[in-house]
Amino acid sequence: MNKWPYISPGIPDEYFGRAEGVPMTKSEIRVLSLSKLRLFPQAVVYDVGAGSGSVAIECKLWLPDGRVLAIEKNPRAVELIKQNAERLEADLEIVAGNAPDCLADLPPADRIFVGGSGGRLEAILEGCDLQLKAGGWLVVNSVSLASGPQAYSFLKSRGYDCEATQVSIAVSSSRGSSELWQARNPVVIIAARKGGG
Template sequence: MTKEEVRVLTLAKTRLAPGQVVWDIGSGTGSLSIEAALLTPGGTVYAIEKNTLGIGLCRENANKIGVDNIIFIQGEAPGVLEKLPDPDRVIIGGSGGCLSQVLQVAMSRLKSKGRLVINAVTMETLTLCTAALTGKNCDIIQVNISRAVPYGNYRMWRALNPVYIITYQETGVRSQESE
């Protein structure tokens, strides 16, 4: 599950609005899908997860909260993306080893002025994303979070793994090469 602090930053970078179509690729237990659904009334969030357990937990969590604008899709991206409507926003939390292909499809289908936000925890994912987005309208932040935890009568800081949040903004202007 995406940690709360990373979830807040990811959602802020995504800039969700009512009526949007959102793809959450690698939705896991659905923490981002559910929050995205709450922030896009009248829109639709497609929670895409390859693992049966993950999609079941996502559905269960959405039902507990009463969110009804999520469509759960069990399957692997990029294959399952083909039949979905073009997205206003794409969140990538996992890609099952197919990140290059997922990025290619997501970027080619993203609506004008759409946003793509990727959470990366490995240097390899960061490297792949920066290579794919070189020369494009892209922003990268690294998030380092520590939480105070009990240590006897004291508290000490316990660091969480750093997360890179990569944001791509579709400018709405396509080059002639991509047409």
């Protein structure tokens, strides 16, 4: 499959290689998450818990002069990010390590996307808060009942201006001779602006 030939976000999921146990932010949710990040030229962007790298790759494609860091602890996922970035010609930086521990050595961020936390959401958000510049945006995607409210509460307690959007998407699917709606898991997207900028 060739590089995505368009200048619009939302690269179809089939453009990305997949591996069992490695999550990926689906195309429709990715579009919304990218819009909430409010990207700008030459931004420094983290994708924490990058999984297959889909968000980081799209960020880099829209920010050729920016610096995009895909942060991932799973070695299998790190290899997959490399393959996907190569396939889609996205020159991003891959940080193989555990967040928040590996964040302290990175350049301060203008934008941070948290797609996965491995059960360490509060610690990761604390690390992200330390690295995010004043006025920067942090976007958290949540699929569990607990993590959305946890992230929202944490960010509000730190003085962030927060907005939350719950998204339920269904896509068409062929079953025999019928076309049906196939529901996907609801996702909560929390976008929060750090004060002081």
